[in-house]
Amino acid sequence: MSAPSPALPPVRTAVIGLGWAARSIWLPRLLRSPAFTVTAAVDPDERGRAAVAGPQGADATGLSVLAAVADLDPAEVDLAVVAVPNHLHCAVACELLTKGIPVFLEKPVCLTSEEAERLAAAERAGGAVLLAGSAARYRADVRGLYRVAERLGEVRHVELAWVRARGVPDRGGWFTQRSLAGGGALVDLGWHLLDIAVPLLGTAAFRHAIGTVSADFITQASSRAAWRDDDNDAEGDDNDAGSGGDAAGGGGTDVEDTARGFLVTDDGRSVVLHAGWASHEAVDTTRVTVDGSAGSATLRCTFGFSPNRLGRSALTRTADGTTRELAVPTERVGAEYDRQLALLPDLLHDPAARGRAIDEARRTIGAIERVYTSARTVQEVRESAPV
Numbered sequence: 001m002s003a004p005s006p007a008l009p010p011v012r013t014a015v016i017g018l019g020w021a022a023r024s025i026w027l028p029r030l031l032r033s034p035a036f037t038v039t040a041a042v043d044p045d046e047r048g049r050a051a052v053a054g055p056q057g058a059d060a061t062g063l064s065v066l067a068a069v070a071d072l073d074p075a076e077v078d079l080a081v082v083a084v085p086n087h088l089h090c091a092v093a094c095e096l097l098t099k100g101i102p103v104f105l106e107k108p109v110c111l112t113s114e115e116a117e118r119l120a121a122a123e124r125a126g127g128a129v130l131l132a133g134s135a136a137r138y139r140a141d142v143r144g145l146y147r148v149a150e151r152l153g154e155v156r157h158v159e160l161a162w163v164r165a166r167g168v169p170d171r172g173g174w175f176t177q178r179s180l181a182g183g184g185a186l187v188d189l190g191w192h193l194l195d196i197a198v199p200l201l202g203t204a205a206f207r208h209a210i211g212t213v214s215a216d217f218i219t220q221a222s223s224r225a226a227w228r229d230d231d232n233d234a235e236g237d238d239n240d241a242g243s244g245g246d247a248a249g250g251g252g253t254d255v256e257d258t259a260r261g262f263l264v265t266d267d268g269r270s271v272v273l274h275a276g277w278a279s280h281e282a283v284d285t286t287r288v289t290v291d292g293s294a295g296s297a298t299l300r301c302t303f304g305f306s307p308n309r310l311g312r313s314a315l316t317r318t319a320d321g322t323t324r325e326l327a328v329p330t331e332r333v334g335a336e337y338d339r340q341l342a343l344l345p346d347l348l349h350d351p352a353a354r355g356r357a358i359d360e361a362r363r364t365i366g367a368i369e370r371v372y373t374s375a376r377t378v379q380e381v382r383e384s385a386p387v
């Protein structure tokens with residue numbers, strides 16, 4: 001991890017939400033990095049606080065462990081890293097931004113276009129920058145794909161797929177309830193996929209967005225994300241027959257495990273999107289193909305932390321009937337999070353960073369909303385059809 005720019009003192013950082021993402025991704029990296037000093041940790045749930053607190057609510061380094069964002073002193077915080085359940089992203093980030101505290105907000109940044117506007121207003125009102133947490137762009141193999149894509153001529157089409165063999169997060173908890181998560185695999189994995197597409201496609205608006213969702217795997221106990229220590233799984237029995245295609249099926253779960261979308265940008269490029277928390281596959285696989293006027297390129301790898309992953313990333317370029325494999329640097333699982341974190345201190349001081357996260361989030365959530373609307377319209381037609 002890189003050291004802070006010489007002129008910058010360590011960023012005094014508060015971590016908000018002390019669940020899996022904070023404890024597995026952010027806190028260990030923040031505590032290791034000389035560019036940050038973790039000064040506070042906030043969680044209303046005693047279990048979250050207990051996981052990071054020492055005696056008297058403070059650990060050996062003097063970290064304040066608090067129950068509410070309202071207890072933070074804005075004068076003592078340079079950055080809040082927010083990793084709360086999705087439905088609280090907007091409210092918690094708005095509260096912090098309005099107080100003038102810069103926010104690094106986990107994906108999905110927002111769950112509706114209306115939330116995107118509230119975040120934009122809070123960023124303006126507080127004069128503090130909103131930064132967005134979706135790290136896959138910082139993977140070495142994705143960067144390799146970006147470099148190859150520069151030599152493919154005009155990008156015409158991008159296929160984005162992240163399909164896990166098994167990997168439903170926190171089944172029965174907030175991740176699988178629409179009112180708390182905003183959706184299933186689309187808003188969770190699809191957010192990352194749309195994020196990595198920005199450098200490939202540019203920022204033209206999506207003119208069309210349609211899609212389908214299904215939930216054939218979500219109630220199967222074997223579909224859960226084994227790398228998480230979630231304890232909400234009691235309600236779902238293994239269901240070898242599957243739950244049918246109705247996302248409203250299993251008790252406590254009403255989101256999709258699989259989403260497929262087709263998007264077209266205003267400048268005439270198309271995107272196929274496939275996000276799956278579980279599938280018929282054996283290995284969790286991410287596959288990105290870029291079709292250009294002068295050739296195509298495909299990256300096969302595994303995003304995220306699943307141990308059920310491809311042995312290595314493979315990047316190929318195809319032109320004139322020949323497919324060549326290109327070298328991809330190997331790196332530790334999670335290296336992209338180190339790289340993203342290392343950029344934050346400078347971004348806090350970069351006036352050009354203001355408004356950028358929300359511009360991208362507006363476009364991403366707009367596409368996601370429209371894919372969901374399209375999928376629900378078809379479900380409603382199916383349900384109202386005479387039997």
Ligand SMILES: NC(=O)c1ccc[n+]([C@@H]2O[C@H](COP(=O)([O-])OP(=O)(O)OC[C@H]3O[C@@H](n4cnc5c(N)ncnc54)[C@H](O)[C@@H]3O)[C@@H](O)[C@H]2O)c1
Nearest residue numbers: 016017018019020021042043045048083084085086106107
């Ligand atoms: N970037 C990634 O790769 C990645 C990976 C996993 C999760 N995430 C994201 O991180 C976020 C958290 O996910 P998770 O898996 O850690 O969930 P989690 O349920 O394990 O943890 C969420 C924590 O937030 C706490 N919380 C609830 N309300 C709060 C509030 N008002 N203030 C402070 N804390 C509050 C909860 O008590 C809990 O401890 C989600 O948005 C998720 O999408 C991102």
